[in-house]
Amino acid sequence: MKSWLVPCILVAWLLPASADHCLDPPPVNYSILIVTAREERFVVTYTCISGYHLVGKKELFCNKTSLEWDSPAPTCLLGHCPNPVVVNGQLNSSKLEPVSEEEVVTFSCGTGYILKGSNWSQCQKDHSWTPPLPICITGECKSPQRPKNGHFKARDFNSGSNTTFYCDDGYQLIGAQTLQCMDGEWSDEPPICEEILEATTEVPVKAEKESERNNICESIQKLMQCQKDKGKTLEELKYSLEIKKLQLEKMKAVMST
Template sequence: MVFWFVCYLVVVWLISASDESCPELPFVENGIIVIKEVEGQILGTCLCIKGYHLVGEKTLFCNASVEWNAPVPTCRLGHCPDPVLVNGEPSSLGPVNVNDKITFKCNEDYILKGSNWSQCLDNHTWMPPLPVCKSRYCGPPGNPAHGYFEGRDFNSGSTITYHCEDKYHLVGTRDQQCVDGEWSSALPICELIQEAPKPIPQTAFEKALFAFQENKELCKAIENFVQRLKENNLTMEELKYSLENKKAELEAKMLS
């Protein structure tokens, strides 16, 4: 404490002796400011004690406006939180000083996900973020609804094959491989196969269409048309399908 008080008095005395019009610099906790005159200009250099790092401008000078060119810097504790790598090992296990870099390595059967190095920044954070070590082996894959997979080996390099139940078809990748702890593709899905509507019997089809021939009033004809569809248990979708079939038959006859 006596040492820092003496340093503070020396700084104040030097400033006052060199240029009485320059404002006094405040005390820097965990550091000192060394004042000197260079070519008629007052310069202040801030130094931090061991274990602390400087945040801000290291060198200050009194400008023409009789003001210091930048705010007084601070001295912060000079290391980042200890790096932790589960199933791996960083190159340094102890406190890492600001601006220092470390590297990472995973244990056998584990693969590094993320950057293999990181640097301790001024704000005591790691950048890039610390990586993780992930197992090279994949866990059991999921089953899609109405589907299943074949394969019992989930180790790195193994493959599985997906299948769907009857009346369903697979959408996605059928064969997948375990690559560095992850399956090579997203889980596929099993979609219901849409069955085509059954063709409408010709008699029922004709009865529905005759409604337009029997009545010249459009509204009345439409009403009769809908009524006959209901009487014959027909839907508009089935009628559309039958019309398309009829059109295809006529086109085929014209081409033959």
């Protein structure tokens, strides 16, 4: 009988048997096992034969105290890679036989679900799938957290929908005002509402008015000094200003017509 038809192939112990080691390692159908010594304790390694994949721990260690193996024996199941299963989705293949090495499969999701990940995968020599198997998720996002001292408005939380945030009076929005649901995830973190301090608005206005008054005073002082340098009295300055005022009013009347 050929070796690959033998249910279990056992490679003999590489160290002499003694009374202070674990019992013989449990056999596993369709596997090859090797027992070695590592850091003064026995280790058994299981490898499935071609066409089968391992489910469980590949290595078992012998406990020095209890003289028992640290884990249950694995199993070897038919198929070079584990059967590709996607919850809420399906495998796009008519093949019913176990998966073989280098086989490529494709996936799709059921109604109302969105594929996250690659829509195909290939069975590798090490019995794994590459890229990793995808998952099927709902496109709906979870309700965002309402900001303290604020609120949000939204029609729904489905994929593609927008949610807009607002703050109460006396508070300003920090962060993105509008978030979009994209394949079950929000486009950004929810914003917060921060209190508007009075000093942040009143101080600049007060400083601006003070600067304006200073400019007016400075202009008047310059004008008075100029008139004084020319030897004109305050009465003459007053008369000159009245004349300029009448001229400006006349020009304003002409422009309005």
